[in-house]
Amino acid sequence: MDYGHYRTLSITRRGDAGAVLDIQMRAANGKLPTAGPDGHRELAEIWRDVAADDSVRCAVLRGEGMGFSGGGDLAMVEQMSVDDAVRTRVWKEARDLVYNLINCDKPIVSAMHGPAVGAGLVAGLLADISIASKTAKIVDGHTRLGVAAGDHAAIVWPLLCGMAKAKYHLLLCEPVSGEEAERIGLVSLAVDEPDLLPRAYELADQLTAGSQSAIRFTKYALNNWLRQAGPTFDASLALEFMGFAGPDVREGVASLRERRAPKFG
Numbered sequence: 001m002d003y004g005h006y007r008t009l010s011i012t013r014r015g016d017a018g019a020v021l022d023i024q025m026r027a028a029n030g031k032l033p034t035a036g037p038d039g040h041r042e043l044a045e046i047w048r049d050v051a052a053d054d055s056v057r058c059a060v061l062r063g064e065g066m067g068f069s070g071g072g073d074l075a076m077v078e079q080m081s082v083d084d085a086v087r088t089r090v091w092k093e094a095r096d097l098v099y100n101l102i103n104c105d106k107p108i109v110s111a112m113h114g115p116a117v118g119a120g121l122v123a124g125l126l127a128d129i130s131i132a133s134k135t136a137k138i139v140d141g142h143t144r145l146g147v148a149a150g151d152h153a154a155i156v157w158p159l160l161c162g163m164a165k166a167k168y169h170l171l172l173c174e175p176v177s178g179e180e181a182e183r184i185g186l187v188s189l190a191v192d193e194p195d196l197l198p199r200a201y202e203l204a205d206q207l208t209a210g211s212q213s214a215i216r217f218t219k220y221a222l223n224n225w226l227r228q229a230g231p232t233f234d235a236s237l238a239l240e241f242m243g244f245a246g247p248d249v250r251e252g253v254a255s256l257r258e259r260r261a262p263k264f265g
Helices: 037-052 074-082 084-103 118-126 151-163 162-170 179-183 193-209 212-222 224-228 229-243 248-257
Strands: 008-016 020-025 056-062 109-113 115-117 128-132 187-191
Touching: 008 037, 008 248, 020 037, 020 193, 020 212, 037 084, 037 118, 056 118, 056 193, 074 084, 074 248, 084 118, 084 229, 109 118, 109 193, 115 118, 118 128, 128 179, 128 193, 151 224, 151 229, 179 187, 187 193, 212 224, 224 229
Parallel strands: 020 056, 056 109, 109 128, 128 187
Antiparallel strands: 008 020
16 A cells, blocks of 8 residues: 555554554644645545555554644635535545544554644544543534534544533533543543653554454444444534534634634624
8 A cells, every 4th residue: 555645644654564554644834733625635535545455454643743633724614614615525524534434444543642623633532542641632622613513523422421521521612631531431541641652552563463353343343333323423514514604613713813712693
């Protein structure tokens, strides 16, 4: 498999025969990886390639720079608010990102540090083993932007941390530290930041050394819990993208650009 066409993902191989695929989301702005048009599309597509690559036994997803992911590019959000073709394209990518992750047969380990928001967070929390630094800042920022919490939120947050905690954090956009995320079951593990990548690679090596049929079939069976929630996910994504055509998202974007609280009508 040739991964050279990916522009926003830095992809290398680790371990025996390169069986661990190390996927790093690039920080295009020098600070945080953001999901612009290319990044959003590539983060959805990569999991099909991982599934099709017979040389890969496990993938590790991480971010570059100051954090794991910084959310969607605001210029792309503004395009979505006025251009139906752009909105439809991004909706399909958002749908594919979730389903491609769920259906990828190889185990995926995420290593989250710093801010974890947006499309990157989708992959981080849907990973089979999610590891966060204790000081990571996990935020689902949809309602702050003025749109419904779609993407991965409705499909996996209630399953991981329960409905009460899911509603609290999704409705209020209340941040979750990595340490708290482990306590409530939102992530698999929380570790000190210097231990984050070593622990992720250690677990990836363990998964690579294990019975591939047993691991992949177990993942497939467990992910049926997520597949059963498919209609809930589809509805949440449709409502999110309906919001991108509404007035609140324009105020949400403006408030983020001006670094102030939003004033929704």
